[in-house]
Amino acid sequence: METATIHDERTEEGRRLTLHGRLTVRVIEDISPRLREMEDDPVPLTLDLGGMKRVDTTGAWVLYRLVEHRTEQGFITELTGLTPRIEALMAQVGKANQMTTIRHPIRKRHFHLLARIGAWVEGGIYQFGTFLAFLGLTMLALVRALMHPRRLRWLAILRQAEVVGVSALGIVGLMSFLVGIVIAQQGAVQLRQFGAEVFVINLVGRITFRELGVLMTAIMVAGRSGSAFAAQIGSMKLAEEVDAMRTIGMPPIEVLVIPRLIATTIAMPLLAFYGAIMAIVGGTLISWLQLGIPPAIFILRLQEVVPLTDVLVGLIKAPVFGIIIAVTGCFHGMQVEGSAEAVGEKTTAAVVQSIFLVIVLDAFFAIFFTALGWA
Amino acid sequence: MSVIKDDQRGPIIQVEGLRNQFGSQIVHEDLDLSVNRGEIIGVVGGSGTGKTVLMRSILGLQEFAAGKISIFGKPITGLAEKEELEVRRRFGVLFQNGALFSTLTVAENVQVPLREFHSMTTELMDEIAGYKLGLAGLGPEAGPKYPSELSGGMRKRAALARALSLDPRLLFLDEPTAGLDPIGAAAFDHLILELRDALGLTVFLITHDLDTLYTICDRVAVLADRRVLAAAPIKELLEIDHPWIQDYFRGPRGRSAMAGDRENRKLAGT
The missing domain is CATH 3.30.750.24 (STAS domain)
Incomplete structure (x- = not known):
């Protein structure tokens, strides 16, 4: 040895x-x-x-x-x-031979907590500012692209729509179907106490079209595609691909952000409607099996109790959520700098913030539509 | 634990009948190469001739379609886990882009192999990191920096320091002098040569730098037509009548490197 x-x-x-x-x-x-x-x-x-x-x-x-x-x-x-x-x-x-420092020690400061709060606030304000700037740039690029439709990259839009929309059909459908089952089943248990099982149809129909169909879909799209946007664009930034685009004369916002934005905005209402239908299917199934309501009756009654405004509420919210998810994801991707760690950080931030924003906006929409009388 | 013997005779790397294939594209076909102990072998070839693929195959990072590769007299496929580790810690690898761990500082990067294989005191490890960086030509100020804060050339040096951290027997370098300034590249050549002489290192070197080839390589292996066309000292390669070899070594750059080499020898002689 x-x-x-x-x-x-x-x-x-x-x-x-x-x-x-x-x-x-x-x-x-x-x-x-x-x-x-x-x-x-x-x-x-x-x-x-x-x-x-x-x-x-x-x-x-x-x-x-x-x-x-x-x-x-x-x-x-x-x-x-x-x-x-x-x-x-x-x-x-x-x-x-030389002595080297292995890692700069973290400096101990007085008012450590205060300093951290200060840094947090400063970072928040800075990020808010850059987000607004990014939003402005994106809107400008979008308007420019819409005025000259030839500048739109149709192939990229289609490709993104496929990734965001078509590939998500399976998981969004399954998730909505299960959510529909749970709502119907739990609703039935409660309503049975009053002998009002038949109102399960109102419950499932209204909540899925108005709220859950679009909200659950938005959360799923944020997790699937918002994160992917941030990670893709972030990796491209690290590899200097974004800089290469700039030097060639391809504006990165127009090339990377606009197609993703348009694709998500188109895909979201389609996915949300599909999700709502799948939830209804789940609800119908449970009503039939557990409550003995035949599917034909369920559908007939659905038409009576769900006003068209409910469907509209869902379909109006969906593209807005799509915009939020795409813009947040792309924004965080563009913020990546330095190392692979930043890609992870920004991807997480993209998902967390887009889901948060979606839910906050959903609350505003709820108040807004109620005020409109679309209750 | 079966320890792989150090003092074995014969080639340190033996590649026989290697075949690498990506889909229908065949990169290597019936490729043979042997690397002797203590030599610096340069690997050259046009772009896309699979220089890096060959290195990755030898390192066991690339599954190959057919053939046999042995290192230290042991076939690299089908080694027991412990043996594989044993072989691996005799390697030092410098990847083309450095491949430094981005969440660690440069000094910590150098310490990673030490931490992984040995239990040393922190003090000793810090001292080792210091002189390894010095060996690779980095000053002490580089230690606490993150790889993303370094320039391309410095990143390469840091990666070399990490490759050298376990005092390997076998050093793999993928285009080490690409992206270095000529002074830095010459210093790099000198360092490799010094380490080889002092440690009996074997160096597997992929490069396009003709000066490096002339200055430090004992033999040069030419990759072309999916195989190693020839592996010989440059002098002998010049005699081979193959268009690529002739273009490579007798082209304008090849001639100037040759002239520079003669100059050096003359100076060394006086």
């Missing part, structure tokens, strides 16, 4: 160390502290390296350190049996 042995003896002239074996990075854990001890021993030291089989830079460096520290303190150190190789290595590491 690869080991090094140190033979330590006291002679008339002083201390004599005889090293055998390998002095490599593998054995340095044991050898280093033992050589370190001798740095402060004033007795003249003779190091016999004649028996060394292999010395690597780490070994040479440990030897160099010993000699250097002893010489600094004025102690005598003599090396014998030094091969030219070891000597060259020691000279090389000696030349390279």
